Amino acid sequence: MNDGYPLLLRLTDKNVTIIGGGKIATRKARGLLMTGANITVVAPSFTEELQQMAVHRIQEKYHSSHIKTAFLIFCCTNDPAVNTKITKDIATHQLINDCTDKSRSDFFNMATFHQEDHLIAISTSGENPARATEILQNLKHSADI
Structure with missing residues (x-):
């Protein structure tokens, strides 16, 4: 754990992928909308609010190709096996926030x-x-x- 100053990221034109389509994914997407990031949400289904947001939606189950171009990844599913797979699929240059297990997260929202x-x-x-x-x-x- 780094006890230094918080790192604030400029996300304009960066690829951000959110895996999950429920309440937590919706909250993450809502917070990212004003950042200028290219937001993709992957899930078999989406909340009504997510369906209305100006984000790219991929309505299917997760597979590793969904995060290939992502800079930031938010793992927001309620399936422990999927969450574990996502954390194992990331590359060393990618940052992940596992909303279900902070020990597997590279960053936290503020x-x-x-x-x-x-x-x-x-x-x-x-x-x-x-x-x-x-x-x-x-x-x-x-x-x-």
């Missing part, structure tokens, strides 16, 4: 608040994302940020 002149990001290193959001909300309400 709760963020962006203003013109600053960005505040809170992370619990994947331990408790809801707590990170709560801390950020408390900061926003208690200070002029």
